[in-house]
Every structure is written in C-alpha cells, then in structure tokens.
Amino acid sequence: MKINALPIKWRITVWTSLWMCxxxxxxxxxxxxxxxxxxxxEEEHAIKxxxxxxxxYYEDNEAxxxxxxxxxxxxxxxxxxxxxxxxxxxxxxxxxxxxxxxQWVLPKAVSTRELTSIWHxxxxxxxxxxxxxxxxxxxxxxxxxxxxxxEKLNHxxxxxxxxxxxxxxxxxxxxGILLGRQFVKPxxxxxxxxxxIKYNGLSxxxxxxxxxxxxxxxxxxxxxxxxxxxxxxxxxxQFVEDASHELRTPIAIIEGHLKMLSxxxxxxxxxxxxxxxxxxxxxxxxKGLTQDLLASSHAEPLPGQNQTDPCLILTKVVxxxxxxxxxxxxxxxxxxxSNVTLDISAHHFKQIxxxxxxxxxxxxxDQKNIVISGxxxxxxxxxxxxxxxxxxxxxxxIPQLFxxxxxxxxxxxxxxxxxxxxxxxxxxxxxxxxGTISLTSREHHGTVVTIKLPRSTE
Ligand code: ATP
Ligand code: MG
Numbered sequence: 001m002k003i004n005a006l007p008i009k010w011r012i013t014v015w016t017s018l019w020m021c022x023x024x025x026x027x028x029x030x031x032x033x034x035x036x037x038x039x040x041x042e043e044e045h046a047i048k049x050x051x052x053x054x055x056x057y058y059e060d061n062e063a064x065x066x067x068x069x070x071x072x073x074x075x076x077x078x079x080x081x082x083x084x085x086x087x088x089x090x091x092x093x094x095x096x097x098x099x100x101x102x103q104w105v106l107p108k109a110v111s112t113r114e115l116t117s118i119w120h121x122x123x124x125x126x127x128x129x130x131x132x133x134x135x136x137x138x139x140x141x142x143x144x145x146x147x148x149x150x151e152k153l154n155h156x157x158x159x160x161x162x163x164x165x166x167x168x169x170x171x172x173x174x175x176g177i178l179l180g181r182q183f184v185k186p187x188x189x190x191x192x193x194x195x196x197i198k199y200n201g202l203s204x205x206x207x208x209x210x211x212x213x214x215x216x217x218x219x220x221x222x223x224x225x226x227x228x229x230x231x232x233x234x235x236x237x238q239f240v241e242d243a244s245h246e247l248r249t250p251i252a253i254i255e256g257h258l259k260m261l262s263x264x265x266x267x268x269x270x271x272x273x274x275x276x277x278x279x280x281x282x283x284x285x286x287k288g289l290t291q292d293l294l295a296s297s298h299a300e301p302l303p304g305q306n307q308t309d310p311c312l313i314l315t316k317v318v319x320x321x322x323x324x325x326x327x328x329x330x331x332x333x334x335x336x337x338s339n340v341t342l343d344i345s346a347h348h349f350k351q352i353x354x355x356x357x358x359x360x361x362x363x364x365x366d367q368k369n370i371v372i373s374g375x376x377x378x379x380x381x382x383x384x385x386x387x388x389x390x391x392x393x394x395x396x397x398i399p400q401l402f403x404x405x406x407x408x409x410x411x412x413x414x415x416x417x418x419x420x421x422x423x424x425x426x427x428x429x430x431x432x433x434x435g436t437i438s439l440t441s442r443e444h445h446g447t448v449v450t451i452k453l454p455r456s457t458e
Pocket of ligand 2: 359
C-alpha cells in the first residue's frame with residue numbers, strides 16, 4: 001500500500017517513526033564503530049608497551065643467555081598471551097605461554113617491527129613482532145595476545161546497542177503516534193463539527209482553543225465563517241417568513257373587493273370605482289412587496305425624509321378592512337391629527353396599522369367594534385391607539401408578544417390562524433423610524449395598542 005493513501009495521522013506516524021529510527025540507528029552505528037576502534041587502539045598500545053619493556057630488559061642486562069630471561073618473561077606475561085624468542089631463522093628459542101596454544105600462530109622472523117591482527121577460528125589475535133639483539137644473537141621477539149576482553153566488551157556493547165535500537169524503534173513509533181494524534185486532533189474536531197452541521201444545523205461551532213498556530217487560526221476562521229453564514233441564513237429565513245406574512249392581508253383585501261364587485265358592485269358605479277381603486281392600490285403594494293421579495297431585501301426604512309398623512313392612510317385601511325369584515329364597526333377619532341405629517345414611509349405606516357388592525361379584528365370575539373384614535377403627546381410625538389373590546393391577553397404574556405412566533409395560548413389562536421409574526425414585524429418597523437409600540441390589555445375586556453411616531457421635521 002502506498003504511504004500517501006494512508007490517513008494523515010498514519011502518514012505522520014510512519015514518517016516520523018522512520019526518520020527517528022533511521023537517525024537513532026545511524027547514531028548507534030557511529031558510536032559502536034568509534035568505541036570499537038578506540039578499544040582496539042588501547043589493546044595495541046598495551047601490547048607495544050609490553051614489547052618495549054622486554055626489549056628494554058634485554059638491552060639493560062646485556063643478556064648472556066636467552067634461557068636466563070625465562071623468569072622475567074614469565075613475570076611480564078599474562079593470561080591468554082604468548083611470548084616467543086626466535087633465532088635468525090625463526091626457530092623458537094624460548095616460549096612462554098599462558099593459556100594460548102603456540103601452534104595457533106606460526107613463528108616468523110622479522111627485520112622491522114610489525115603489528116598484525118588475525119582470526120583463529122572464533123578467536124581474535126593481536127600479534128607484535130620486533131627484531132632484537134641479545135649478545136651475539138640477532139633474533140625476533142613475538143608477543144601474541146588473544147583479545148578476549150576486547151571481544152567480550154565488544155559483544156556486550158553490541159547487545160546493549162541492539163536492545164537500545166529496538167527500544168528506540170518502539171519509542172519512535174510511540175512518539176510518531178503521539179505526534180500524529182496531536183497534530184490531527186484539531187482537524188478531526190473540525191471534521192466532526194462539519195458533520196454535525198450537516199445533520200444538526202448551522203449553529204454548531206468548533207471548540208476554539210487559541211494556540212496561536214495555523215490550526216487554531218483555521219478553527220477561528222471557520223467559526224467566523226459559520227457566524228456569517230448563519231446570520232445571513234437567518235436573515236433570509238426571516239425575510240421569507242415576513243414576506244409571506246405581509247402578502248396575506250393585501251390578498252385578502254383584493255379578494256374582498258372582488259367578491260363585493262361580483263355580488264352587487266357591477267351595477268353601482270360608485271362602488272365599482274371605489275373597489276377598483278382600492279384593489280389597484282393593494283395590488284401596487286403587493287407588487288412592492290414582491291419586488292422586495294425578489295430583491296431579497298426589505299425597502300430600507302429612511303427616517304428623517306418622510307411626510308405621510310396619517311388620517312389618509314388610517315381611513316384607507318379602515319375602508320379596506322370594512323370590505324373584508326363588514327360585520328365590524330370602526331370608529332375613527334383622528335381629528336387632532338388632521339394637520340400633521342409623520343416621518344415614516346406611507347408604505348410602512350400602512351403595514352404597521354394593518355398588522356395591529358388585523359389582530360384587533362382576529363381577537364375581538366363577539367365585541368365587533370374597534371376604535372382608532374389619534375393624538376399628539378407632550379413630547380410632540382404622534383400617538384395612534386387602536387382599541388378593541390375582544391378577548392384580551394393575560395398579563396404574563398404581554399412581555400413576550402413582540403417576539404417572533406410568540407402566540408398566546410396556542411389552542412385559542414389556532415382557530416383564527418396566524419404565525420405569531422405580526423407584532424414582531426410591526427415593532428421592527430416602528431423602531432426603525434425611532435418610534436415605539438406598546439400594548440396594554442385586560443383579559444375578556446379588550447386590548448389597546450399604542451403606537452408613537454415622530455412628526456416630520458420642518
Ligand atoms: P400573525 O399576525 O403572524 O398572523 P398572530 O396574530 O398570532 O399571527 P401577532 O400579531 O404577533 O401574531 O400576535 C401575537 C399574539 O398576541 C397573538 O397570537 C395573540 O394571542 C396576541 N394578540 C395580539 N393582538 C391581540 C389583541 N388585539 N387581542 C388579543 N390578543 C392579541
Ligand atoms: Mg397578528
């Protein structure tokens with residue numbers, strides 16, 4: 001199998017193990033060779049020294065007879081070593097032998113000093129030969145030494161290094177595994193998180209530990225990317241929900257007008273005209289909303305540059321709702337607003353009022369009268385209140401009403417339908433124009449929604 005086909009973790013493990021192993025073995029080998037050379041040199045040094053001692057002895061004593069030097073040679077000889085004195089032709093005159101058979105090395109006369117090492121089957125022998133003058137005799141001295149200690153030490157060293165080498169391989173493999181794991185952990189984490197995102201949605205994040213390395217940077221960037229992605233996904237989602245919510249009312253209004261026309265409007269020119277105009281206006285609004293939807297963005301609220309006549313819009317909304325809900329009685333108390341203009345786009349103002357009116361109608365129960373009143377507050381703000389006498393809202397629900405998808409008592413609201421989006425959209429719009437929206441209610445008595453909006457500047 002190719003190494004590149006392995007998972008990263010194992011690739012790192014294999015590579016680091018191989019490299020560590022290689023260097024360890026190389027180091028061991030060098031160390032072994034150096035030690036071996038050094039020990040051999042020590043042995044050579046010792047044997048040469050012995051030779052010098054013997055030559056020195058013969059020079060000092062002007063030796064008369066070779067056999068007289070036997071006791072001296074016996075003294076300087078040691079275990080596993082052989083000393084031989086040869087005559088000119090290489091015939092042994094004297095052999096001192098301690099545990100080393102003399103037939104292992106044949107005698108040989110020399111004219112200059114020489115040092116050799118040979119193998120006699122399993123035994124490593126070091127030989128030094130040197131010419132010598134003893135009285136009238138010119139001969140050769142041989143010292144032959146079995147390198148037993150050196151070999152023992154050598155074997156021991158080899159054993160230690162082999163054990164060390166095996167240990168080194170084990171350690172480097174272990175180290176490689178650790179390193180591989182350490183390195184791959186953040187990547188595995190990243191992979192796991194991505195897998196979770198696939199199944200559990202965009203809210204998952206990588207556990208971020210700032211090690212100031214490339215991988216923590218990667219996790220950080222990944223998390224930031226997910227934040228943005230989730231943000232835009234939520235916005236997109238919210239927009240689609242809001243848009244479908246907002247399309248509902250204009251469609252219902254157009255449907256109401258068309259039904260009225262088909263029933264008896266055809267013969268009454270004034271109703272015909274009015275209904276057609278109202279329908280066209282709602283269609284225009286629908287078109288605007290659809291364009292927003294296609295452009296994937298809401299019309300941007302632009303506070304500070306609007307001049308909307310609240311009475312006009314409120315009257316239109318009431319007229320539209322009267323068409324789809326003929327049983328309702330709408331009471332307008334908006335005289336005090338007759339000469340003011342609002343700093344909000346007509347389009348958005350209508351949207352807000354429709355959301356609140358829609359609720360007032362939906363949750364009115366049997367009390368089918370709704371009051372729309374307008375006034376100017378002490379802070380010179382314009383206040384619009386829409387009051388119904390319907391089912392009301394239990395106190396504890398009021399704080400959450402403006403949350404998206406929040407609906408009081410699912411059972412009672414299911415009957416009238418709805419998604420719990422209306423008030424949250426209204427709140428977002430009102431606040432975009434620096435206004436406020438609030439709600440007070442008594443259960444079974446009714447609800448008052450208060451909208452405050454700034455006047456147009458100038
Ligand atoms: P949607 O408007 O999206 O169709 P919805 O009317 O349920 O659904 P919201 O307009 O946000 O959503 O209203 C939230 C909840 O507040 C409603 O479900 C209803 O229980 C309660 N609520 C709102 N206005 C009134 C009201 N005038 N009278 C009684 N309850 C109301
Ligand atoms: Mg609603």
